[in-house]
Amino acid sequence: MPLVRKTMGLFIVMFMMAGCAELDQFAKNVQSSMPQTNSLGKIIAGLKEALSIGTGNAVVDVSRVGGYFKNQAIKILLPQEIQQTGDLLRKFGFGKVVDDFEHSMNTAAEQAAPKAKAIFIDAITQMTFDDARRILNGPDTAATDYLRAKTSIAIAGLFRPIITDSMNKVGVTRLYKQMVEPLKRLPIASPVPVDLDAYVTEKGLDGLFVMVAEEEKKIRRDPAARVTELLKDVFGSMRGK
Numbered sequence: 001m002p003l004v005r006k007t008m009g010l011f012i013v014m015f016m017m018a019g020c021a022e023l024d025q026f027a028k029n030v031q032s033s034m035p036q037t038n039s040l041g042k043i044i045a046g047l048k049e050a051l052s053i054g055t056g057n058a059v060v061d062v063s064r065v066g067g068y069f070k071n072q073a074i075k076i077l078l079p080q081e082i083q084q085t086g087d088l089l090r091k092f093g094f095g096k097v098v099d100d101f102e103h104s105m106n107t108a109a110e111q112a113a114p115k116a117k118a119i120f121i122d123a124i125t126q127m128t129f130d131d132a133r134r135i136l137n138g139p140d141t142a143a144t145d146y147l148r149a150k151t152s153i154a155i156a157g158l159f160r161p162i163i164t165d166s167m168n169k170v171g172v173t174r175l176y177k178q179m180v181e182p183l184k185r186l187p188i189a190s191p192v193p194v195d196l197d198a199y200v201t202e203k204g205l206d207g208l209f210v211m212v213a214e215e216e217k218k219i220r221r222d223p224a225a226r227v228t229e230l231l232k233d234v235f236g237s238m239r240g241k
Helices: 002-063 080-091 095-125 129-136 142-170 172-185 196-221 229-238
Strands: none
Touching (some): 002 142, 002 229
């Protein structure tokens, strides 16, 4: 009987040793996968933080006085339909009228821009893991492209009534009439009517996303733009810096 117990004990010890070896390997496998999971979560958190900071900076930039008008990359110019009209007016000494009209359109966009921030934050909050993976594996403006697809309609819907109100206050329509009035005395065709509200809304949106893209590129490429520890950690490791 003692021999049987001794033999059984030996088998149990051997089984436990084999089991421990298997458990040890299993534990190693789990441990090796855990950093990947944690890393993915950290990268996604970093991406969301980057987007929150980047969109916030972009909104601030375009909302300031001259945010559109003084930035040649996003300045709202005359609509194509009346470009020729503007050129003619400048030749006949009415350049200031054209400049004032352009300035009024840009001012309207600057006043509407702050409304975009809340929509951006909502889209960033709702970002899924799959969204984040596509963005991280995409080009340097992948996040901007994502936000544009998710938010353009909503932002345009907020922009337009504000732009309409702002254009009324700064006198866009009045300045437009002043701009085209002198042409009525010239033997040329009248300018094509333009939906100025729609035009400024569209161009205002385009300019905003140009600035969001610039902010995204900075954070991806420039260590100085990574203003939090999470951004430094995530984007520094992604870029090998």
